[in-house]
Structures are given as C-alpha cells and as structure tokens.
Amino acid sequence: MIRAIHIADRAEHRRLALPGSVHIDLTRVEPDGSVGMWFFCPCGCEGPCRVSIRKGAKPAHEPSWAWNGSLTEPTLAPSVRQLNCGWHGWLRNGYWQEA
Numbered sequence: 202m203i204r205a206i207h208i209a210d211r212a213e214h215r216r217l218a219l220p221g222s223v224h225i226d227l228t229r230v231e232p233d234g235s236v237g238m239w240f241f242c243p244c245g246c247e248g249p250c251r252v253s254i255r256k257g258a259k260p261a262h263e264p265s266w267a268w269n270g271s272l273t274e275p276t277l278a279p280s281v282r283q284l285n286c287g288w289h290g291w292l293r294n295g296y297w298q299e300a
C-alpha cells in the first residue's frame with residue numbers, strides 16, 4: 202500500500218511529485234458540488250492527474266468518484282484505473298491499495 206499524502210498547496214504538490222500524493226482543490230467547486238482531486242499515480246509513472254470527486258455521493262457525470270470528505274484519509278469509490286500504466290486499485294482511508 203502507498204500512503205496518499207495530502208499536500209494542501211497545489212504548487213508544492215506539483216513540485217514534490219510524490220507517487221500517490223494528492224491535492225484536493227476546494228477553491229473551485231462545480232455547480233453540482235464536485236471538486237477536483239489531483240494525484241500522482243501510485244506506481245510513480247505520471248501526474249498530476251485529475252479526477253472529479255464529490256463528498257458523500259458520486260457526481261452524475263462520468264468519470265467521477267464519491268469521496269468520504271476527508272483530506273488526510275480520503276476514500277474514493279469506485280476504484281481508480283490508470284489508462285497510461287494499467288495500475289488499478291482503491292483509494293481507501295488515505296492509502297492506495299492495488300486491486
């Protein structure tokens with residue numbers, strides 16, 4: 202498992218480029234309540250990638266994920282699949298778990 206460290210500063214997140222690290226951008230909230238989560242692939246191949254998440258319930262648009270609302274121990278559903286490298290797994294309680 203790889204820790205999904207949340208880095209609050211977007212520029213710092215990009216500069217450090219730590220595999221598995223995340224930055225949830227609460228400064229831009231879409232009309233449906235979704236926000237963006239930027240992350241570096243847990244395998245270290247690329248990033249930052251953006252996914253659309255929403256606290257409590259998955260947004261209607263695809264692709265998107267339901268989020269537990271935690272910055273420090275985020276959980277997303279459903280699982281995340283990286284098209285570039287084939288990595289597939291879950292973000293649960295602040296850790297990336299390969300499926």
Ligand SMILES: [Zn+2]
Nearest residue numbers: 242244246286
């Ligand atoms: Zn990867």
